[in-house]
Amino acid sequence: MVLDNQRKNVDPILNSIARRFIKINPNSLSWLSVLFAFLAGLFFYLSSPNLELINFYLYYAVIFIFLNGFFDAIDGKVAKLSNKTSKMGDFLDHALDRFADVLILGGLALSPWCRYPSIGLLAIVGMLLTSYMGTQAQAVGYKRNYSGLLGRADRLVLLMFAPIIQHILLFYSDLKLPLELYLLEWVLIYFAVIGNITALQRFYSTLRYFKKLKK
Numbered sequence: 001m002v003l004d005n006q007r008k009n010v011d012p013i014l015n016s017i018a019r020r021f022i023k024i025n026p027n028s029l030s031w032l033s034v035l036f037a038f039l040a041g042l043f044f045y046l047s048s049p050n051l052e053l054i055n056f057y058l059y060y061a062v063i064f065i066f067l068n069g070f071f072d073a074i075d076g077k078v079a080k081l082s083n084k085t086s087k088m089g090d091f092l093d094h095a096l097d098r099f100a101d102v103l104i105l106g107g108l109a110l111s112p113w114c115r116y117p118s119i120g121l122l123a124i125v126g127m128l129l130t131s132y133m134g135t136q137a138q139a140v141g142y143k144r145n146y147s148g149l150l151g152r153a154d155r156l157v158l159l160m161f162a163p164i165i166q167h168i169l170l171f172y173s174d175l176k177l178p179l180e181l182y183l184l185e186w187v188l189i190y191f192a193v194i195g196n197i198t199a200l201q202r203f204y205s206t207l208r209y210f211k212k213l214k215k
Helices: 003-021 026-044 055-083 087-109 115-141 152-169 182-215
Strands: none
Touching: 003 055, 026 055, 026 087, 055 087, 055 152, 087 115, 087 152, 087 182, 115 182, 152 182
C-alpha cells in the first residue's frame, strides 16, 4: 500500500484538474492546504466518543483532510503549468506538508480518541522521520525517496476512511476491538510501527545508493 509510487499514473488526472487553478498562485494553494489541515486537526481534537453521534466531527475532519490532500497534490502541478516553479516554492511545499502532518496527527493524538499519549507521540515521530528520510535523500544527491511501506498519500487515505468507520462502530457498542482500543488508536499504532519501519527502509535504501557510488 504505497500510493506515492502511483504518482505517474495519477499525474494526467491531476494535471487536468490543475489547469482549472492555473490563475492562482501555487504558493497560495500550499497555504490553503495547511489551513485545511489545521481545521482537520481541530475537528479531531474537538471530537469525542461521547458526542460523535451528535456532532459528526469526525466527518468534518475527513472532509478537511481530503481538501488538504487535494490542494497539496495540485499546487506543484499548477506551478509547473504556469511556469512558476522555484526552489523557494519547492521548499515551502515540503515544509508546509510537515506542518500539515503535525496539525492533523497532533489533533488526533491529543483528542479523546487517543487515551495513551505515547501512541500519538510515536505516530508523529514515525511520520516526521519518514518524510525527513525522503527529502534528505534528495538533498544529498539521491532522488526523492518514496520507498517503503507507508507514504504520505497512504496516511491521508487511512485518515479519510478510518474516522468514518470509527463513527459507524459507535452504533455497535457491544463490538470491542482488540485490547478495547478505538479504531483510531489502532491507526495511530499502525502509523507508529509502520512509519518508523518506513523511515528505516528509506534510510538503508539511501545508504545503498552511496555504497553503489563507491564501486
